Amino acid sequence: MLVLGVFVAAALAAPLLADEANLRAITADARDYPRWASPAELGPLGTDSLGRPIWDQLVYGSQVSLLVGIAATVIAIVIGTVVGVVGGFVGGWTDAALARLTEWFLVIPFLPLAIVLAAVLGPSLENIVLVIGITSWPVTARLIRSQVLSIKERLYVERSRALGASGAHIMGRHVLPSVMPLVIANATLTVPVAILSETALAFLGLGDPTRVSWGSMLEDSFSAGALGQEAWWWYLPPGLCVIAVVLSFTLVGRALEGILDPRLRDSHAVGR
Amino acid sequence: MTVPILRVRDLRVTYRGERGVVPAVRGVSFELGPGETLGLAGESGCGKSSIAGALLRVLPRGTEVTGEVLLDGEDVLTMKPGRLRAVRWSEMAIVFQGALHSLNPVQRVGSQIAEAIELHQPGADARGRVSELLELVGLPARRAIDYPHQLSGGQRQRVLIALALACNPRVLVADEPTTALDVMVQAQVLDLLQRLQRELGLAMLFITHDLSMLAHVCRRTAVMYAGRIVEEGPSEDVFQRAAHPYAAALAAAFPVIGDPAFRKRPVGLVGDPPDPRELPPGCPFHPRCAVARPDCDSIEVELWPVAADRRAACVHVLGGPR
Amino acid sequence: MSDEPLLEARGLHVRFPAPRGATARALDGVDLDVRRGEVLALVGESGCGKTTLARTLLGLERPTEGEIRFEGEPLRYDQRFLRSYRRRVQMVFQDPMGALNPRQTVYEAVAEGLRIQRLAGDEAARVAGALARSGLRPPERFFERYPYELSGGQRQRVVIAGAMALEPALLVADEPVSSLDASVRGEILALMLELVREAGVTVLVVTHDLGLAWNIADRIAVMYLGRIVEEGPAQELLSRPRHPYTRALLSVVPEVEGMEQQILVGEAPDPTRIPPGCRFHPRCPLVASGEAARLGIEERCRTRDLGLQEVRGAGVGHRAACHAL
Numbered sequence: 001m002l003v004l005g006v007f008v009a010a011a012l013a014a015p016l017l018a019d020e021a022n023l024r025a026i027t028a029d030a031r032d033y034p035r036w037a038s039p040a041e042l043g044p045l046g047t048d049s050l051g052r053p054i055w056d057q058l059v060y061g062s063q064v065s066l067l068v069g070i071a072a073t074v075i076a077i078v079i080g081t082v083v084g085v086v087g088g089f090v091g092g093w094t095d096a097a098l099a100r101l102t103e104w105f106l107v108i109p110f111l112p113l114a115i116v117l118a119a120v121l122g123p124s125l126e127n128i129v130l131v132i133g134i135t136s137w138p139v140t141a142r143l144i145r146s147q148v149l150s151i152k153e154r155l156y157v158e159r160s161r162a163l164g165a166s167g168a169h170i171m172g173r174h175v176l177p178s179v180m181p182l183v184i185a186n187a188t189l190t191v192p193v194a195i196l197s198e199t200a201l202a203f204l205g206l207g208d209p210t211r212v213s214w215g216s217m218l219e220d221s222f223s224a225g226a227l228g229q230e231a232w233w234w235y236l237p238p239g240l241c242v243i244a245v246v247l248s249f250t251l252v253g254r255a256l257e258g259i260l261d262p263r264l265r266d267s268h269a270v271g272r
Numbered sequence: 273m274t275v276p277i278l279r280v281r282d283l284r285v286t287y288r289g290e291r292g293v294v295p296a297v298r299g300v301s302f303e304l305g306p307g308e309t310l311g312l313a314g315e316s317g318c319g320k321s322s323i324a325g326a327l328l329r330v331l332p333r334g335t336e337v338t339g340e341v342l343l344d345g346e347d348v349l350t351m352k353p354g355r356l357r358a359v360r361w362s363e364m365a366i367v368f369q370g371a372l373h374s375l376n377p378v379q380r381v382g383s384q385i386a387e388a389i390e391l392h393q394p395g396a397d398a399r400g401r402v403s404e405l406l407e408l409v410g411l412p413a414r415r416a417i418d419y420p421h422q423l424s425g426g427q428r429q430r431v432l433i434a435l436a437l438a439c440n441p442r443v444l445v446a447d448e449p450t451t452a453l454d455v456m457v458q459a460q461v462l463d464l465l466q467r468l469q470r471e472l473g474l475a476m477l478f479i480t481h482d483l484s485m486l487a488h489v490c491r492r493t494a495v496m497y498a499g500r501i502v503e504e505g506p507s508e509d510v511f512q513r514a515a516h517p518y519a520a521a522l523a524a525a526f527p528v529i530g531d532p533a534f535r536k537r538p539v540g541l542v543g544d545p546p547d548p549r550e551l552p553p554g555c556p557f558h559p560r561c562a563v564a565r566p567d568c569d570s571i572e573v574e575l576w577p578v579a580a581d582r583r584a585a586c587v588h589v590l591g592g593p594r
Numbered sequence: 595m596s597d598e599p600l601l602e603a604r605g606l607h608v609r610f611p612a613p614r615g616a617t618a619r620a621l622d623g624v625d626l627d628v629r630r631g632e633v634l635a636l637v638g639e640s641g642c643g644k645t646t647l648a649r650t651l652l653g654l655e656r657p658t659e660g661e662i663r664f665e666g667e668p669l670r671y672d673q674r675f676l677r678s679y680r681r682r683v684q685m686v687f688q689d690p691m692g693a694l695n696p697r698q699t700v701y702e703a704v705a706e707g708l709r710i711q712r713l714a715g716d717e718a719a720r721v722a723g724a725l726a727r728s729g730l731r732p733p734e735r736f737f738e739r740y741p742y743e744l745s746g747g748q749r750q751r752v753v754i755a756g757a758m759a760l761e762p763a764l765l766v767a768d769e770p771v772s773s774l775d776a777s778v779r780g781e782i783l784a785l786m787l788e789l790v791r792e793a794g795v796t797v798l799v800v801t802h803d804l805g806l807a808w809n810i811a812d813r814i815a816v817m818y819l820g821r822i823v824e825e826g827p828a829q830e831l832l833s834r835p836r837h838p839y840t841r842a843l844l845s846v847v848p849e850v851e852g853m854e855q856q857i858l859v860g861e862a863p864d865p866t867r868i869p870p871g872c873r874f875h876p877r878c879p880l881v882a883s884g885e886a887a888r889l890g891i892e893e894r895c896r897t898r899d900l901g902l903q904e905v906r907g908a909g910v911g912h913r914a915a916c917h918a919l
Binding site: 158162163177 | 677687
């Protein structure tokens with residue numbers, strides 16, 4: 001949670017923490033930084049092959065990574081939840097049709113589609129979000145659907161029906177509240193996947209060339225031969241950042257799950 | 273009385289889990305002679321199933337078990353693992369409740385029974401013995417090639433009984449063997465158990481929540497509450513003329529059909545069985561007891577003779593003031 | 595007790611598709627009257643169709659054939675009718691833990707019906723009243739509790755309170771105490787009798803337990819393979835059962851004294867293959883012992899299906915479906 005807070009704060013406060021101009025070092029006239037500077041030579045994290053400070057890239061990269069991660073997740077979760085809930089709850093041929101659609105999207109391999117879309121639509125940030133979003137919803141949809149199906153069979157739903165409840169009431173009072181924790185937990189688990197996807201795409205050179213992200217940093221460092229140069233300060237920070245963000249989202253997801261379930265909440269209280 | 277085959281002395285079972293210390297069994301003693309039947313009745317959480325687990329030492333790791341479980345004079349609780357394995361099943365076997373969970377769903381029932389035989393009697397004619405056992409419990413021998421899901425609930429329970437008898441034990445522990453079965457099937461299984469007990473001369477400890485059943489199946493009955501035996505004696509007496517108010521209330525929960533005393537008059541106890549983690553002080557039954565005395569919250573009475581062969585743990589049995 | 599039944603079922607059939615193209619006849623021609631103010635016990639083994647019958651009477655299941663009338667009016671299956679119907683007919687479930695949403699507090703669970711039915715008035719007061727009447731006192735202490743914090747008996751009281759908050763005319767209770775500890779059962783049954791006496795509700799209790807029927811029922815209907823095979827006043831039916839199935843069922847109850855056990859062979863029969871003739875004949879002790887042949891009815895037992903008929907020489911309303919009568 002704390003780690004996540006630091007990253008979000010860093011992304012939001014990027015202009016305060018770093019100088020955006022430094023990212024465009026290539027085009028800038030004043031190359032006031034040496035190339036391949038190690039952190040010891042130039043704080044805090046040294047520079048890359050073009051003399052751009054790693055720190056500034058890292059801070060601005062967090063903006064892109066988090067934005068892509070969250071935006072793509074929102075798209076995936078919204079589509080996934082709607083498809084899953086509608087399919088599971090309505091049932092019948094609607095469900096069958098949605099299930100086919102889900103499976104269809106599920107079997108499309110992610111990378112080729114992403115490459116094709118990126119090629120067709122052009123490598124922009126929005127397109128990356130879109131690509132990641134529409135390729136990651138089927139997993140959510142299937143998960144939500146199975147959860148809805150199981151809740152629909154619960155005795156308390158039957159009790160509610162016996163009390164005279166309509167479908168909408170059952171949906172609003174019993175089904176949605178019960179799937180929400182799953183949705184949220186799933187969302188926090190989708191964010192890291194999306195961030196990794198963005199990193200992967202950027203690493204393959206399919207990212208937005210006008211923006212710096214952690215993925216593009218890795219790509220730059222790789223293509224510039226940072227590994228051979230033993231310029232660990234270039235590729236290690238973005239890699240660690242990805243791992244830290246992914247991990248913290250996952251942990252937050254777990255924590256949220258606990259908070260939203262009254263039974264777990266109580267057992268936590270006892271544990272404390 | 274003959275020399276008991278099973279003698280349990282001051283058995284205590286304490287679970288230590290995340291949610292604190294749970295004293296499930298708090299000092300239980302009983303004896304079982306060869307060919308004798310003893311019923312152990314009580315509600316959920318009274319510790320009756322923990323006793324079954326302790327007898328065969330199949331409780332989860334970290335559970336604290338003290339006291340003595342003497343099987344033919346040898347303490348099961350201090351046996352070495354190798355000796356314990358030999359004794360389990362060949363001396364004392366158990367029939368669990370929930371026949372679906374106790375059988376491996378992906379293995380034919382015949383080979384599950386054969387497995388038990390081969391473990392204890394290597395080189396025996398397992399196949400022949402399996403057929404023999406299935407016939408014994410009233411199943412055709414060809415059922416050996418069935419998987420558990422192909423059998424009905426009653427048939428699965430029969431398989432479990434066959435499994436328990438695989439190594440000719442002398443003591444049979446039956447833990448709620450008929451729960452979750454229909455009345456008619458329940459009667460079939462009970463009938464079978466009684467027949468086997470008589471024919472094979474088994475000593476049987478029959479654990480159940482259904483006190484009324486014990487009057488037919490067991491000669492003696494012990495009623496448990498909050499980890500202790502609160503009354504014991506001949507089954508008929510305990511069921512019909514219980515001395516302990518809890519045993520009486522439990523008996524009343526099983527109305528005698530045809531008896532006008534129960535007609536349109538359901539009887540229950542106020543409150544719920546206590547949480548073993550937070551037992552009331554004194555006699556643990558006093559908060560639900562209709563005849564509790566003011567001092568019941570400070571004294572916990574030991575089992576006390578009521579009549580020849582009958583004991584109960586209640587201040588009213590002691591008679592008079594104190 | 596007025597003469598017009600509160601609820602009538604006529605010729606109810608419910609069929610389900612079963613695996614391998616078979617059809618399960620869960621209800622196979624059920625006629626049943628529930629009279630105002632009575633406690634009627636519907637008794638049978640698992641798979642006999644008693645739960646399906648309860649669900650069908652509640653309108654949770656639609657009969658394939660047949661009609662249900664409530665206060666003389668036929669049941670319809672549109673949303674509006676069902677909502678108003680369910681205000682009058684409520685249900686209590688076997689497993690109170692499952693019947694309560696683990697995320698809802700006791701207050702929400704009891705108030706849910708009031709909100710669905712849009713009953714005017716002071717919601718909190720009604721919830722409190724229903725809880726108190728169900729024996730959860732003081733009710734305010736339970737408002738904010740969650741189901742997992744309650745004992746089994748308390749949960750069942752919450753379910754009952756949720757149903758009684760709507761002030762129904764009929765309470766259908768499906769095995770209301772079978773998941774509860776024995777010492778707690780009596781209190782819940784006593785509560786149900788109290789509701790009959792004080793709130794004037796009629797109770798249909800579905801159970802496998804004849805002792806429970808003796809404990810609380812005015813009348814009993816015994817089901818076997820989707821049909822009612824015997825019905826009558828509880829006292830009369832349990833002291834002088836006429837149908838061989840009822841007799842067998844009663845003989846294996848441990849609480850019955852002085853009756854020779856008649857353990858039927860086989861298990862709950864298969865509703866996809868209802869035998870021709872009297873549906874009980876393959877397991878019937880009368881047929882097996884040759885008694886039916888002696889009476890000269892064996893042929894009829896094997897070939898002729900029959901409905902309930904008045905038992906001669908018994909009390910009014912004691913009916914059974916057996917050729918031997």
